[in-house]
Amino acid sequence: MTEKPFDFMEGLTKKELIELDSCTRCNECLAWCPIQDVTDDRDASPPARIHAYKDFVERTHTLKGKLFSSGKVTAEELKSFKDSLWKCALCGTCGEVCTVGIDTKKLWWSVRRKLKESEVGCPEPLEKGPLQNYHKFRSPFPFPLGGKYKIWLPDDIELADKAEIGYYEGCGCTWDSPQMAEGAVRLLSSVGPFTMLDPDQSWCCGFPQLTGSGEWSIMAELVNHMVKAIADKGIKQFVISCPMCLDIVKYLWPYFYGEELPFEPLAIVELLAEWAEEGKLKFTKQIEETVTYHDPCAMARPFMGKPIIDAPRELLGTIPGIKLVDMDRHGKLSRCCGGAGGMRAVNSDVSANIAKELFLEAKRTGADTMLTNCPPCYLNLATRTHAAPNSVVEEWRNYDDPLKINDITQYLAALL
Amino acid sequence: MQLCKVHIEGFTADEKEVLDMMFFHPYDKLEEYDGKLIMNYGSGEVCPGTNDFKEDCRNCRYVPFVVRKILRRQENFIFGEKPEA
Amino acid sequence: MVAEFWNIPKGLISVFYVFAFATVIIFVLGFWDKMRIWSKGMDVDHELKGMGPAGLIWLSIIKFFSPDCLLAKRLFPRSFIRGLMLVGIMWGFTLLFLGTVGRSVNYYMFQFLDGGVWLLFSLLLDIAGVVVLVGTGFGLYRKYIGKPERMVKSTQDGILLSLLFLVIFSGFLVEGIRLAALNPPAADWSPIGFAFGGVVKALFEAKVLSALYIGIWTIHFLFAFSFIAYIPFSKYEHIFASQISAYLFGNKWKEKEIPSDWVFTEEIKRRRDERLKQ
Known part of the structure; x- marks a missing residue:
């Protein structure tokens, strides 16, 4: 009995199949791709990837493939395609600059999901790490959730039992950038009561499994659990620090929930900008600084949602003494930090070098501080790439840099 | 950004x-x-003792x-590498 | 004066028709196969909901004539010169295509290309041709001489561009030789063809020209037919696909109640539906 050959087309949408045929190989994206900035690996570029996958589909499904090719995709071909596919931080700049509007960010995601289903699977560090951890702990990190607030929740912050405003840091904040979560709760508590989910109820949003490993089967259970837990706390506004969580919660959860969510998910910067505008957010300390803001890709080019580009700038604009200068590449075309998409685990040296490029660009603005608002950005920049090999970290240390890196909420919490 | 190596x-x-x-x-x-811990936070650069907000470790x-x-309960601060035995 | 099949032996004309027929068959087969593949994708995108091959072809045609596509709105902000070249090729090629349709109607069905209309028609197609020639020439220059610093190597791309360039170039040669030989009174309404004619006339004797004409005419139709037949099997498929992607990308951030353009496995859908039933 022969095994049924892997179906490269099953589960791709019409849009994605059309996109595979849309690429003109104009090479525009290569000029913007952070991977291409730091490597010469042209196989790990959007046109090469699209061409390869289109070829897989054609070989196995079209007339041309049946007549003029073996009709099969070899394991080696799949393996090298997989290497190319995971040499990507899913920053989505390629889609933003694409001259024919290919939604690459989503396309890579879907194709990763396909590869996860195939014989080659997702890269081992992602399979063994985040995915196994999720099944065990309901978070991509290898620890029980129960103790997570102990890392960063200050003793002097009081949580309401139930409140209209609920805060969700996202596991990336807890384990990678706890400073972000602390800053956020300090700002929230300065204005009024808020609540959080019980730590062991506060599961992962699903993002790392979906994008990193391409595992989708966990979502239904996850969403049902979370929506119920949030509703039980009486939360109306679900404020999220991690922009990747926000994208998933706001735009993907409703699909799995099957109807509109009983609460409004929003980014912490959006709420703070609103409060600052209304004069609710009061700062006691003064500051005189030039800052630059790095738009995280999850905010500037989200998978699904609307870009959040103005809110952080409006927020900073309300504080006298802060002068904002933008980098050459900002907003929808902001540079990649190299921290997301499973890159840190799979290609840590590439990830670190991409972070370096962003750091150098921020330095060119002459700002005193670079602010951002995303756990992988903060982690990859501020702590100079935890997972990077020594050779790269060594180079980082040798920079003579007056540039400080901080998270926007942590930075503002210092002014309370 | 401040990377530290403080003994806890x-x-x-x-x-x-x-x-x-x-x-x-x-x-x-x-x-x-000796029952103490050295934190290697980030790349492990030694912090001078105050950060860029002029805050001390506590x-x-x-x-x-x-x-x-x-740290707030702790009386002594030691920075840097493990002391030579 | 319209001169179809001037100076072409009857036998060769039959060969031409055989090739034309084969080209159409190959194109239609390849194209339909592509549309079949597209329409087999999961039916979750709002904009493509329920569309079969015919619907997708229709959408592709409508979106081709949208300003976003005809004015290359996504390319211009990236590079003005490349935008100009693409628009040139796109408009020029569309005109040439419509022109060929017009000439076929004129030849096989009813004659309308006479007098002033014919002169204007000739001028327009000459301009369209030269615009495509310059556009593809620029493309070849960028690919082989200017070379962007980062480029994905692809032999197919070179073949495709050269083929398009040669189709137009040989077309002008054919026109030039014919104009040079017939010397019709209003030849200067086809200025580019006329100029080509001037050059060949100076280079070759009249006898050679006649043989040369048949040769280049054959090459021209072979190039043109291979180009057309190759479209659905090559990256030139983007002629039908790109306008749809660009349109969908433009819609991406318009807030939707439930984002449906996601991919879900059957298992997830089943569990979701079960939950909804409860």
């Missing part, structure tokens, strides 16, 4: 558990000696809260 002592078993949970990246593993925002809490 006098923590409870519960706090140790949280610390272990916190520092698991290959480059910020805790070093243990109040340093770059340090996770759980560490600050321990």
Whole structure:
């Protein structure tokens, strides 16, 4: 009995199949791709990837493939395609600059999901790490959730039992950038009561499994659990620090929930900008600084949602003494930090070098501080790439840099 | 940004558990000696003792809260590498 | 004066028709196969909901004539010169295509290309041709001489561009030789063809020209047919696909109640539906 050959087309949408045929190989994206900035690996570029996958589909499904090719995709071909596919931080700049509007960010995601289903699977560090951890702990990190607030929740912050405003840091904040979560709760508590989910109820949003490993089967259970837990706390506004969580919660959860969510998910910067505008957010300390803001890709080019580009700038604009200068590449075309998409685990040296490029660009603005608002950005920049090999970290240390890196909420919490 | 290598002592078993949970990246593993811990946060550069907000370790925002809490109880600060035996 | 099949032996004309027929068959087969593949994708995108091959072809045609596509709105902000070249090729090629349709109607069905209309028609197609020639020439220059610093190597791309360039170039040669030989009174309404004619006339004797004409005419139709037949099997498929992607990308951030353009496995859908039933 022969095994049924892997179906490269099953589960791709019409849009994605059309996109595979849309690429003109104009090479525009290569000029913007952070991977291409730091490597010469042209196989790990959007046109090469699209061409390869289109070829897989054609070989196995079209007339041309049946007549003029073996009709099969070899394991080696799949393996090298997989290497190319995971040499990507899913920053989505390629889609933003694409001259024919290919939604690459989503396309890579879907194709990763396909590869996860195939014989080659997702890269081992992602399979063994985040995915196994999720099944065990309901978070991509290898620890029980129960103790997570102990890392960063200050003793002097009081949580309401139930409140209209609920805060969700996202596991990336807890384990990678706890400073972000602390800053956020300090700002929230300065204005009024808020609540959080019980730590062991506060599961992962699903993002790392979906994008990193391409595992989708966990979502239904996850969403049902979370929506119920949030509703039980009486939360109306679900404020999220991690922009990747926000994208998933706001735009993907409703699909799995099957109807509109009983609460409004929003980014912490959006709420703070609103409060600052209304004069609710009061700062006691003064500051005189030039800052630059790095738009995280999850905010500037989200998978699904609307870009959040103005809110952080409006927020900073309300504080006298802060002068904002933008980098050459900002907003929808902001540079990649190299921290997301499973890159840190799979290609840590590439990830670190991409972070370096962003750091150098921020330095060119002459700002005193670079602010951002995303756990992988903060982690990859501020702590100079935890997972990077020594050779790269060594180079980082040798920079003579007056540039400080901080998270926007942590930075503002210092002014309370 | 401030990367530190501060020695932590006098923590409870519960706090140790949280610390272990916190520092698991290959480059910020805790070093243990004589019942104390050395924090290797980030790339392990030695902090001069105050951060760019002029905060000392007890109040340093770059340090996770759980560490600050321990440091506030702690009398002595030692920075840097493990002392020579 | 319209001169179809001037100076072409009857036998060769039959060969031409055989090739034309084969080209159409190959194109239609390849194209239909592509549309079949597209329409087999999961039916979750709002904009493509329920569309079969015919619907997708229709959408592709409508979106081709949208300003976003005809004015290359996504390319211009990236590079003005490349935008100009693409628009040139796109408009020029569309005109040439419509022109060929017009000439076929004129030849096989009813004659309308006479007098002033014919002169204007000739001028327009000459301009369209030269615009495509310059556009593809620029493309070849960028690919082989200017070379962007980062480029994905592809032999197919070179073949495709050269083929398009040669189709137009040989077309002008054919026109030039014919104009040079017939010397019709209003030849200067086809200025580019006329100029080509001037050059060949100076280079070759009249006898050679006649043989040369048949040769180049054959090459021209072979190139043109291979180009057309190759479209659905090559990246030139983007002629039908790109306008749809660009349109969908433009819609991406318009807030939707439930984002449906996601991919879900059957298992997830089943569990979701079960939940909804409860």
